[in-house]
Amino acid sequence: MRRWTPYWLALPAWxxxxxxxxxxIAAMASVSLTTGNLIDGFTQTFSVSNYTDAxxxxxxxxxxxxxxxxxxxxxxxxxxxxxxxxxxFKAGHRKSMFLFLLLLPFFVSFVLRTISWGFLLADDGILxxxxxxxxxxxxxxxxxxxTVAVIGGLVYNFLPFMILPIYVALERVDPRxxxxxxxxxxxxxxxxxxxVLPLSLPGVFAGVLMTFVPATAxxxxxQVLGGTSNTMIGNIVQTEYLVNNxxxxxxAISFTLMAVLLIGIFIYARALGTENVLEAAAR
Amino acid sequence: MNNPLLRGLTQSRYSxxxxxxxxxxxxxxLALAACGVQGQKAAAPSPSAVADFWSTQKKNGxxxxxxxxxxxxxxxxxxxxxxxATGISYEYKEVIQENAEFFGKSEPQLRAGQPxxxxxxxxxxxxxxxxxxxxGYLTALDHKQLPNFAANAGASYKNPAYDANxxxxxxxxxxxxxxxxxxxxxxxxxxxxxxxFDKKYEGKVGxxxxxxxxxxxxxxxxxxxxxxxxxxxxxxxxxxLKEQRDQGIVRKYYAQDYIDAxxxxxxxxxxxxxxxxxxxxxxxxxxxxxxPQEGGTIWIDNxxxxxxxxxxxxxxxxxxxxxxxxxxxxxxxxxxxxxxxNGVQQILAGKSDDDSKALAESALIFPTxxxxxxxxxxxxxxxxxxxxxxxxxxxxxxx
Numbered sequence: 001m002r003r004w005t006p007y008w009l010a011l012p013a014w015x016x017x018x019x020x021x022x023x024x025i026a027a028m029a030s031v032s033l034t035t036g037n038l039i040d041g042f043t044q045t046f047s048v049s050n051y052t053d054a055x056x057x058x059x060x061x062x063x064x065x066x067x068x069x070x071x072x073x074x075x076x077x078x079x080x081x082x083x084x085x086x087x088x089f090k091a092g093h094r095k096s097m098f099l100f101l102l103l104l105p106f107f108v109s110f111v112l113r114t115i116s117w118g119f120l121l122a123d124d125g126i127l128x129x130x131x132x133x134x135x136x137x138x139x140x141x142x143x144x145x146x147t148v149a150v151i152g153g154l155v156y157n158f159l160p161f162m163i164l165p166i167y168v169a170l171e172r173v174d175p176r177x178x179x180x181x182x183x184x185x186x187x188x189x190x191x192x193x194x195x196v197l198p199l200s201l202p203g204v205f206a207g208v209l210m211t212f213v214p215a216t217a218x219x220x221x222x223q224v225l226g227g228t229s230n231t232m233i234g235n236i237v238q239t240e241y242l243v244n245n246x247x248x249x250x251x252a253i254s255f256t257l258m259a260v261l262l263i264g265i266f267i268y269a270r271a272l273g274t275e276n277v278l279e280a281a282a283r
Numbered sequence: 284m285n286n287p288l289l290r291g292l293t294q295s296r297y298s299x300x301x302x303x304x305x306x307x308x309x310x311x312x313l314a315l316a317a318c319g320v321q322g323q324k325a326a327a328p329s330p331s332a333v334a335d336f337w338s339t340q341k342k343n344g345x346x347x348x349x350x351x352x353x354x355x356x357x358x359x360x361x362x363x364x365x366x367x368a369t370g371i372s373y374e375y376k377e378v379i380q381e382n383a384e385f386f387g388k389s390e391p392q393l394r395a396g397q398p399x400x401x402x403x404x405x406x407x408x409x410x411x412x413x414x415x416x417x418x419g420y421l422t423a424l425d426h427k428q429l430p431n432f433a434a435n436a437g438a439s440y441k442n443p444a445y446d447a448n449x450x451x452x453x454x455x456x457x458x459x460x461x462x463x464x465x466x467x468x469x470x471x472x473x474x475x476x477x478x479x480f481d482k483k484y485e486g487k488v489g490x491x492x493x494x495x496x497x498x499x500x501x502x503x504x505x506x507x508x509x510x511x512x513x514x515x516x517x518x519x520x521x522x523x524l525k526e527q528r529d530q531g532i533v534r535k536y537y538a539q540d541y542i543d544a545x546x547x548x549x550x551x552x553x554x555x556x557x558x559x560x561x562x563x564x565x566x567x568x569x570x571x572x573x574x575p576q577e578g579g580t581i582w583i584d585n586x587x588x589x590x591x592x593x594x595x596x597x598x599x600x601x602x603x604x605x606x607x608x609x610x611x612x613x614x615x616x617x618x619x620x621x622x623x624x625n626g627v628q629q630i631l632a633g634k635s636d637d638d639s640k641a642l643a644e645s646a647l648i649f650p651t652x653x654x655x656x657x658x659x660x661x662x663x664x665x666x667x668x669x670x671x672x673x674x675x676x677x678x679x680x681x682x
Contacts, residue, residue, distance in 0.1 A: 038390070039324050039417055039666050061681070122547045140486070144549060145535045227535050228528055231681040239681060242387035243494075244673055245414070 032251035042248060050252040058236050058253060065233040066260065068147075069216030072154035073162075076211050077204065079155070080162035084203070085196075087163075088170035099167070102160050114153055114224045118144060121225075145227030153221035158214060162207040169203025170196070205272055213261055233257055325419025327450065337425040337595075346597035347374045349401035351584070354456070356617040365604045371597050379405060381539075386411035389589070393420045398591035402598035405455050408445040408583050409495060409661055410669060412452070415587070417666075421451040422588040428599045429453065431606035439655065440623035443583065444510075445663050452585035453602060454623035456614070459650065459658060460496060461579040463545050463555030466569040473552060476503050476575040480527050488527075489544055489553030492536040494676040495661055496580070497524060500554055501676070503577040510659045514671065521675045528679055536680040545570055557647045558620035565619075565638070572647055574657050581658040583623070619648060 032050055036042035055062070087098045105113055120127055123142045131137045143149050173196060181191040219234030226232075233253065241250035328336075348362070355362070355375060362373050378401075379385045385406070389399055406412045415421050426433065432453050440454045464473050468487070479488050479500065490497050499509040501520030512520075527533055534550050542559040544550045546568050560572035586605075588598050604610060608626035615622045616631065616639060632643035642648050650658065664672055 037666060037670075038414060122549055124548045142486075142549075223538065224540075228533050228680075229682055235681060239677060243383040244670070244677075245387070245390070246670070 028251045028254060031247050032255055034248050036248075038245040038247075050248045051256060054249050054252045055256060058233065061231050061233050061236050062253075062257065062260070064231075065216050065257075066264075068151055068154060068232060069212050072151050072158070072215045073208055073212040075151070075155050076159050076162040077208065080159055080207065081166055081204070084163045084166035084170055084200075088167050088173075099164075102163060106160070110157060111220055111224070113157060114220050117149075117153055117156065118224055121149060144225060145230075147226075147230055149225040149227075150221050150230045150232075153225045154215045154218060157218075157221065158211040161210040161214075165206035165210065166200060166203040169200040169206075173199045201272060205269070208268070209265060213265075216261065217257060324417060328423055333423040333425065336422070337428075340596045342371070342596045342600070343594045344370065344597070345372045345374070346402045346594050346601050347376065347400060348403045348598075348601065349376050349378050349399075350403075350405050350455075351379045352377045354405070354584075354618055356613060361605065361610045361613050362601075364610065365601055368604070369597075369600055371600065373601070376401070382407050382409060382411040386414065389420075390414075390418075393418070393590060396591065398593060399589050400593075401589060402592040402594045403586050403602060404589055405584050405586055406452075408443065408585060410664065412585065412587075413445060413663060415589075416446065416451055420590050422590055422592060422595055423450050424453070424588070425599060428596070429603045429606075431603045435606045435608055435611075435624050435626060437623050437625050440583065444660060446585070452587045453606075454583045455586045455605070456618055457581060457583045457621040457623055459557040459574060459579050459581055459621065459647070459654075460491075460499070461555060461557065461572055461574040462552055463542065463560045463570055463572050464552035465545050465548055466571055468548055468551040473571075473573050474576050476500060476577045478552060478575075479554070480504060480523070480532065482530065482532065484551060485530070485532050486534050487551040488532050488534060489541045489550035490524075490527075490533050490536050490680075491541070491554045492538050492680045494673050494680070496554060497536065497680055498672065498676045499580045499659070499661065500524075503575065503579075506577070508578070508659055509580065509662050512662055514668075517672060517675050521679060524676070524679050528682070542570075558618065561619045561645065561647045565641075574650075574654055576657070578657050578659050581621075581655075581660060615648065616642060621648060621650060 030044065031042070033044065033046045033048070034042040035045045035047055035050070083102075087095055087102075091098050119125065121143050122128070123144065124132070128137060128141065128143070132139060132141065143152075177195055177199070178191060181195045186194065216232075217234045219232060219238055222230050222232040222235055237250050237253050237257075240246045240253065354377070359375060362375055365371065366373055385404075392399055406415065426449070432449075436453070440457070442448055443454075446452045462473055462476070462479065469484075478484065479490070490500070498517065498520060501524040502509045502512055502516060505516070505519045505523050507516040507520065535544070537544065537553070541550070541553045541555060542563060545553050545555070546563055555572060557572055560570055563570045564572075586602050588595050592598060605614065606624055608624055608630055611622050611624035612627045612630040615627050619642065628643050628649045631639045634640065634643075646654060
């Protein structure tokens with residue numbers, strides 16, 4: 001009897017996943033293969049034309065989302081790794097305070113943070129208005145309603161999700177391993193390159209996953225900070241679903257995005273050597 | 284309270300909307316599970332069926348009113364007076380943020396035959412209200428119980444094209460879509476819609492993201508009355524709007540945050556709703572509103588009783604109560620949009636405070652006959668037309 005206990009304890013979680021993940025995904029898959037409209041009803045036709053039509057119509061926005069998500073992720077990695085490194089190795093006894101500061105923005109809603117960015121970056125707002133007043137910037141300079149603003153917003157909103165997993169991985173690096181490296185006459189650079197960096201890869205992998213996926217699918221930054229040519233695929237799904245009530249097309253786009261992201265993650269995992277990464281993570 | 288940050292902090296309108304959106308998504312996903320979805324198209328009920336329905340309904344002593352934010356005085360005085368006059372207790376909920384979003388999350392529930400939990404809802408005449416009617420999600424009204432509406436509703440608010448004979452809806456408030464501009468940056472008097480297409484305002488023009496709003500202005504710009512437009516007209520309008528976009532004249536297609544952008548100077552002129560501008564003017568900001576000479580649109584927010592509402596008789600009583608001119612005047616004094624009720628202007632003009640007098644004299648709140656002549660209603664799109672229309676204009680706003 002006792003050996004069944006772990007299964008019983010895990011059962012609620014499995015049920016939760018089955019009901020709130022598997023069932024909706026199955027339903028969505030089914031809907032994505034229907035045709036019709038809301039008034040006359042949707043019939044299950046198993047026609048894949050929803051997919052081909054949606055991809056043909058929205059390939060620009062799909063590619064744009066992947067590019068924005070990718071660029072934002074790379075920036076986050078470049079900005080986030082040193083921060084994680086610094087907190088893990090240099091922050092000393094104030095570590096927990098810095099971690100808290102990192103998480104502090106999350107006490108404010110995501111959308112509100114994005115809107116306050118819009119406020120900060122207004123053409124004649126506190127930042128640019130002042131700089132324009134000093135003559136540092138030309139009068140028609142603006143950042144809002146550009147690609148820079150959207151990617152900047154994504155970086156700002158998701159950066160902690162990059163830093164935290166990397167920090168956790170670095171935190172677990174045994175200082176004696178680094179000492180051993182120095183004892184073996186490795187320079188600081190090669191110690192980092194051959195000891196610290198490989199040991200932190202699981203964190204990098206997790207960080208990239210946790211930022212690239214939501215950043216690519218995010219509709220809020222493009223809506224609040226973007227201009228006329230910054231529409232992302234998340235905005236399209238929203239419009240198709242809520243405005244046009246075209247449930248099949250909305251579902252088909254969602255599935256396409258999911259498939260593209262999964263393939264991308266798979267390739268990335270292979271390139272990084274999943275087995276190494278997962279093994280390292282499991283230790 | 285014109286600081287957008289503060290307003291966001293105190294009103295949390297986006298986070299609530301997001302939560303509802305997520306709920307709507309998952310609920311709809313389940314409701315639609317497997318094997319397609321039955322069409323729900325409903326024929327209009329016969330007059331005798333409507334009479335039968337209402338003859339079985341009784342006053343229950345309570346009513347739940349679902350409305351938009353900032354659409355009722357904060358002290359809820361009109362509703363309190365209703366409670367005093369009728370003994371009906373009320374619940375007032377500001378749960379409607381957008382027509383599409385509200386429809387999107389209500390639709391699965393109504394389709395499944397579950398009550399929404401609201402006795403009165405407010406929706407703009409447009410695609411979603413049209414769908415509510417076509418799908419049979421609204422209760423046909425008993426006009427015998429709406430004497431104030433019959434006596435006091437303005438002529439332009441009776442028997443509208445989107446709801447013949449007010450079978451399902453009566454107006455709550457109306458508003459005008461025109462042009463707002465910031466006089467600190469724009470040093471001419473804007474009179475024409477062509478200013479929105481003027482190269483000298485490159486990157487400083489705001490347009491609305493809504494396909495109907497943006498399409499209407501495209502049509503005015505090419506000299507077409509949206510209400511009578513054809514497919515060919517839409518293509519002409521779309522070409523004009525695409526040119527405006529590709530020349531970099533449009534900075535952004537706004538969902539609803541355009542007025543902050545105009546006030547801050549991020550855009551200098553924008554498509555705008557009259558009431559938003561009037562509120563900014565009272566706050567002393569340099570914002571002007573104009574109905575362009577080519578035309579503007581008038582839209583109407585309507586009260587309706589959703590199918591399955593628990594207290595339809597109480598709902599009718601409240602809807603009719605809001606058509607008493609003195610009650611409607613209280614609403615107008617706070618909401619500052621266009622009222623569908625006759626006699627409000629006189630009541631406000633007779634008040635002693637300056638704000639009421641300013642309201643009574645404002646052409647934004649009480650459009651003149653000449654203004655009404657320039658204002659066109661939205662075009663009612665058929666089910667076949669809707670995807671064509673949306674396809675044309677959404678590729679511009681969501682390029």
